[in-house]
Amino acid sequence: xxxxxxxxxxxxxxxxxxxxxxxxxxxxxxxxxxxxxxxxxxxxxxxxxxxxxxxxxxxxxxxxxxxxxxxxxxxxxxxxxxxxxxxxxxxxxxxxxxxxxxxxxxxxxxxxxxxxxxxxxxxxxxxxxxxxxxxxxxxxxxxxxxxxxxxxxxxxxxxxxxxxxxxxxxxxxxxxxxxxxxxxxxxxxxxxxxxxxxxxxxxxxxxxxxxxxxxxxxxxxxxxxxxxxxxxxxxxxxxxxxxxxxxxxxxxxxxxxxxxxxxxxxxxxxxxxxxxxxxxxxxxxxxxxxxxxxxxxxxxxxxxxxxxxxxxxxxxxxxxxxxxxxxxxxxxxxxxxxxxxxxxxxxxxxxxxxxxxxxxxxxxxxxxxxxxxxxxxxxxxxxxxxxxxxxxxxxxxxxxxxxxxxxxxxxxxxxxxxxxxxxxxxxxxxxxxxxxxxxxxxxxxxxxxxxxxxxxxxx
Amino acid sequence: xxxxxxxxxxxxxxxxxxxxxxxxxxxxxxxxxxxxxxxxxxxxxxxxxxxxxxxxxxxxxxxxxxxxxxxxxxxxxxxxxxxxxxxxxxxxxxxxxxxxxxxxxxxxxxxxxxxxxxxxxxxxxxxxxxxxxxxxxxxxxxxxxxxxxxxxxxxxxxxxxxxxxxxxxxxxxxxxxxxxxxxxxxxxxxxxxxxxxxxxxxxxxxxxxxxxxxxxxxxxxxxxxxxxxxxxxxxxxxxxxxxxxxxxxxxxxxxxxxxxxxxxxxxxxxxxxxxxxxxxxxxxxxxxxxxxxxxxxxxxxxxxxxxxxxxxxxxxxxxxxxxxxxxxxxxxxxxxxxxxxxxxxxxxxxxxxxxxxxxxxxxxxxxxxxxxxxxxxxxxxxxxxxxxxxxxxxxxxxxxxxxxxxxxxxxxxxxxxxxxxxxxxxxxxxxxxxxxxxxxxxxxxxxxxxxxxxxxxxx
Numbered sequence: 036x037x038x039x040x041x042x043x044x045x046x047x048x049x050x051x052x053x054x055x056x057x058x059x060x061x062x063x064x065x066x067x068x069x070x071x072x073x074x075x076x077x078x079x080x081x082x083x084x085x086x087x088x089x090x091x092x093x094x095x096x097x098x099x100x101x102x103x104x105x106x107x108x109x110x111x112x113x114x115x116x117x118x119x120x121x122x123x124x125x126x127x128x129x130x131x132x133x134x135x136x137x138x139x140x141x142x143x144x145x146x147x148x149x150x151x152x153x154x155x156x157x158x159x160x161x162x163x164x165x166x167x168x169x170x171x172x173x174x175x176x177x178x179x180x181x182x183x184x185x186x187x188x189x190x191x192x193x194x195x196x197x198x199x200x201x202x203x204x205x206x207x208x209x210x211x212x213x214x215x216x217x218x219x220x221x222x223x224x225x226x227x228x229x230x231x232x233x234x235x236x237x238x239x240x241x242x243x244x245x246x247x248x249x250x251x252x253x254x255x256x257x258x259x260x261x262x263x264x265x266x267x268x269x270x271x272x273x274x275x276x277x278x279x280x281x282x283x284x285x286x287x288x289x290x291x292x293x294x295x296x297x298x299x300x301x302x303x304x305x306x307x308x309x310x311x312x313x314x315x316x317x318x319x320x321x322x323x324x325x326x327x328x329x330x331x332x333x334x335x336x337x338x339x340x341x342x343x344x345x346x347x348x349x350x351x352x353x354x355x356x357x358x359x360x361x362x363x364x365x366x367x368x369x370x371x372x373x374x375x376x377x378x379x380x381x382x383x384x385x386x387x388x389x390x391x392x393x394x395x396x397x398x399x400x401x402x403x404x405x406x407x408x409x410x411x412x413x414x415x416x417x418x419x420x421x422x423x424x425x426x427x428x429x430x431x432x433x434x435x436x437x438x439x440x441x442x443x444x445x446x447x448x449x450x451x452x453x454x455x456x457x458x459x460x461x462x463x464x465x466x467x468x469x470x471x472x473x474x475x476x477x478x479x480x481x482x483x484x485x486x487x488x489x490x491x492x493x494x
Numbered sequence: 495x496x497x498x499x500x501x502x503x504x505x506x507x508x509x510x511x512x513x514x515x516x517x518x519x520x521x522x523x524x525x526x527x528x529x530x531x532x533x534x535x536x537x538x539x540x541x542x543x544x545x546x547x548x549x550x551x552x553x554x555x556x557x558x559x560x561x562x563x564x565x566x567x568x569x570x571x572x573x574x575x576x577x578x579x580x581x582x583x584x585x586x587x588x589x590x591x592x593x594x595x596x597x598x599x600x601x602x603x604x605x606x607x608x609x610x611x612x613x614x615x616x617x618x619x620x621x622x623x624x625x626x627x628x629x630x631x632x633x634x635x636x637x638x639x640x641x642x643x644x645x646x647x648x649x650x651x652x653x654x655x656x657x658x659x660x661x662x663x664x665x666x667x668x669x670x671x672x673x674x675x676x677x678x679x680x681x682x683x684x685x686x687x688x689x690x691x692x693x694x695x696x697x698x699x700x701x702x703x704x705x706x707x708x709x710x711x712x713x714x715x716x717x718x719x720x721x722x723x724x725x726x727x728x729x730x731x732x733x734x735x736x737x738x739x740x741x742x743x744x745x746x747x748x749x750x751x752x753x754x755x756x757x758x759x760x761x762x763x764x765x766x767x768x769x770x771x772x773x774x775x776x777x778x779x780x781x782x783x784x785x786x787x788x789x790x791x792x793x794x795x796x797x798x799x800x801x802x803x804x805x806x807x808x809x810x811x812x813x814x815x816x817x818x819x820x821x822x823x824x825x826x827x828x829x830x831x832x833x834x835x836x837x838x839x840x841x842x843x844x845x846x847x848x849x850x851x852x853x854x855x856x857x858x859x860x861x862x863x864x865x866x867x868x869x870x871x872x873x874x875x876x877x878x879x880x881x882x883x884x885x886x887x888x889x890x891x892x893x894x895x896x897x898x899x900x901x902x903x904x905x906x907x908x909x910x911x912x913x914x915x916x917x918x919x920x921x922x923x924x925x926x927x928x929x930x931x932x933x934x935x936x937x938x939x940x941x942x943x944x945x946x947x948x949x950x951x952x953x
Binding site for chain 2: 049050051052053054055056057058059060061063088089090091100101102103104106108109110123125127128129130131132135153171174175176177178179180182183184187190191491492493494
């Protein structure tokens, strides 16, 4: 089913800014009567005679009582976010005022918007496709440079373009195959089966690339899962605290934008790292949280990366080699962190330093944390993040891509098994359907409701 | 010292909306270079050629990377909040984006605004007087209708007008007295001492009215301090929960504007009530929080009102009379709440009902909570709140008014003691000074810094 181009006949209102006390709070109203509704409450210029994209100062008045002095932003459809008539009311940011003004708008005939409903209207009115609309929520939620860049590229249509190009190629071949159906009596082949196989294989490769990028996309959104491990007293909690305290100072340097600090997340050069089960690490002493090899190993398996601390001051060379062997057995990428360089045994230090996977630090004095961070970024293969390749960050898109891949696999199996054009056409249509779901060329109301309900209110 | 009309030569920036994730977040920049600074980061129309009070869609770009799609609101001084050039940048409401855009603005030469600095500039540039500026902070903090109305009246100059009128009368007489000084050799009286005494007495009455209104103003801001008292098992916690749960449902009926519910505050008909030391009331059972008569009595003295519960089911008539006698001794206004009407002893019930200060309820079934609320509003003398008289809500204004009153007292004492004109003039000047501090006609930088530092950032 194609997304309906339905002009909404009702007017929705919501708080567009974060809840809480601020200098200003913005209430947004969208719909065919937005101007009339606000005009009835606004004392100032007659809004109905004003141009789009203008600002107007005045008061919101009810029964001769002034509720607030406000500034209105007028957007006439289609030159607005929703492509409908939109007014943004910039009030003083008090809970009482914002609630009061919203209530007045509702009394005048607007209704409260559902979460994501403004963006849903923008999508339904053709402002952008579904993948772009979804990126709006990602953009608002993005907490680091990499996630932000992925979201903004997707919002501006980068990802959609990739999908549309793939789909266009498939549509072209689908058309040819369907044409064969019309001439099926004559047993002609408009499409060389070899060429089709080649195309489908190319498409599969492209789609596999996108599917693989999802593990990156996931990391971008949720952070690289990282475990700090090592023997008791190797300095694990000292290291974690050193890394996080530095991060804390960076995060909160602009007042008014501070947020709850994520206790176990750290952003290095735009890439987020998330430390697994580190709450105990910080509060407990190293001895106490020596929770037994098995538990540590099972944690390691959740990790994309292990920072393994070696105590250069007191470990033996034999024990060191044993630890590295154990580490290699886990199969998880790791970084050897030689700690306590200031009290290091010279031989052990040289042995550790000679391993290309190692970095030497002193956690207690924060010595060479910079070197550790560089190594961290190398270890997770930063280039994957910095490439201009499109990254899939959305689980729904991932699922559609997997479905596309399966359908394409059936097309190839069909060609190999020399099935007739009509069966091929059916499989190609399935692949087209799965791809079309991503950008919303194929969609259903249920799907839309599901997607937009995850948005925040007011967007 | 008069407030200097200083044109600021630097540009200030701050987040204007509440921190946290929202659909949009607004960054505000004010100063002589606001347009140039934003123009260097904005890809869209050339801002320098645009008109005031217009909206512009475009992107914020740094090193060819798009940071966000934004809408700019342009305000050219003096037609702006600060009377300087102002731009409001409406971004997607992500912490990352808002911090990034603010940082870019700072890199381009703006600096972070101090708390209240936008309003301080508005004051210094003559947009409003000091009392009006202070009302902006009150308005944002207002959590109920009464506080909101007091703040908006003050912001719109109602309070300032009262002060200015009082001051104008004083100035008129001061001028006459000063004239006498010029002719002091000739021992003339331009001002009849009887007329002066009458004027000063009238002013004192007016100022005493304002001083008295401060206890109301305080209540408006902080709630009527109320204690729920009564014997163990009288139903105190049941009543408090019944009242608060109802309130909770009202407060949170518009999503997106919900705030942390103030656990011990309740608003009835726009008037806030604050329950003292009720945390224990709600968690503990009645038995446990029977904390001893003395402690209850000391709490009562903090209260403006006591709701005293009588258990109609099990109290004796003798005990009832004893309790009421004890209550009367405290001197605190109280309301007798006969609880458990559903199981009431008929005689006791009739005795309680016959007291004009009483109301009968059943807390457990929420029966007659409406009656209780009406009685509550009566008990605190609602008319005081609903009067159109000016209410002083600000401790600084209160202090200035007290100083004015003292100076006026000295004037009268001087007249009575037949002091010379120059002494009278000095005392009148002192009264003028104290009054002038309220609206900022008399001010100092220290005072301004103190006032505006209590504002939220971005205002």
